[in-house]
Amino acid sequence: MRTETKIAKDLLSIGAVFLRPGEPFTWASGIRSPIYCDNRIILSHPAVRREVEAALAALVKERYPGCGLLAGTSTAGIAHAAYVSEILGLPMCYVRGAAKDHGRGNRIEGRAEPGAKVVVIEDLISTGGSVLEVVDALRQAGCEVLGIASIFTYGLEKGVKRLADAGVQNASLSCYDALLAAAVEEGVIAREDVPRLERFRQNPQDGGWMSL
Ligand SMILES: O=P(O)(O)OC[C@H]1O[C@H](OP(=O)(O)OP(=O)(O)O)[C@H](O)[C@@H]1O
Numbered sequence: 151m152r153t154e155t156k157i158a159k160d161l162l163s164i165g166a167v168f169l170r171p172g173e174p175f176t177w178a179s180g181i182r183s184p185i186y187c188d189n190r191i192i193l194s195h196p197a198v199r200r201e202v203e204a205a206l207a208a209l210v211k212e213r214y215p216g217c218g219l220l221a222g223t224s225t226a227g228i229a230h231a232a233y234v235s236e237i238l239g240l241p242m243c244y245v246r247g248a249a250k251d252h253g254r255g256n257r258i259e260g261r262a263e264p265g266a267k268v269v270v271i272e273d274l275i276s277t278g279g280s281v282l283e284v285v286d287a288l289r290q291a292g293c294e295v296l297g298i299a300s301i302f303t304y305g306l307e308k309g310v311k312r313l314a315d316a317g318v319q320n321a322s323l324s325c326y327d328a329l330l331a332a333a334v335e336e337g338v339i340a341r342e343d344v345p346r347l348e349r350f351r352q353n354p355q356d357g358g359w360m361s362l
């Protein structure tokens with residue numbers, strides 16, 4: 151089975167995927183969505199967690215062989231960065247949403263020296279806004295960002311374009327198409343729900359999916 155399908159099925163098996171078209175979720179970007187994928191739940195399921203962390207470690211090794219440092223995004227990426235750094239024997243740091251207003255005033259916690267070759271570990275990409283802020287902070291610190299390794303991406307046009315414009319590559323374990331296919335196969339969503347969910351992905355901002 152392909153990794154994207156296996157991980158999608160793992161997420162469904164632990165109840166990490168929520169469908170609520172009648173009462174849309176509000177995403178970090180403000181987008182109102184019929185679906186929410188809560189990868190934080192992976193942490194509560196050791197068997198799935200082991201699989202996800204092993205797959206993320208393999209992805210980092212294969213796609214970013216020169217990686218010398220892993221950077222977790224706050225907050226959902228931090229635990230995954232920690233697990234993967236343990237598997238690969240790499241140092242890790244994490245990047246706060248904003249610099250602390252006390253203590254040492256850090257935005258980046260742990261060591262991220264100028265010239266370090268960094269891979270950012272993110273749990274999920276929607277519009278890419280959150281992960282790009284992390285990339286910017288690392289670049290400002292003088293690090294070389296090799297790319298992002300993430301568990302899931304919606305593949306939204308806006309997110310893909312933003313990452314390309316910023317010159318950052320992303321590799322994800324799974325994606326929206328794989329999730330929808332697995333969810334139909336497993337009976338988690340009805341085939342009739344798919345057009346609405348695909349319409350949402352094509353134009354998440356306009357709310358047109360709500361009237362389908
Ligand atoms: O690609 P984007 O449009 O930026 O959205 C994705 C981001 O949203 C979620 O984080 P959230 O802001 O919910 O915070 P958390 O990581 O602290 O849970 C998720 O973990 C990503 O970081």
Ligand SMILES: O=C(O)c1cc(=O)[nH]c(=O)[nH]1
Nearest residue numbers: 177178185186187188276
């Ligand atoms: O865009 C988001 O905020 C978001 C979407 C999603 O499905 N899951 C998540 O954790 N965040």
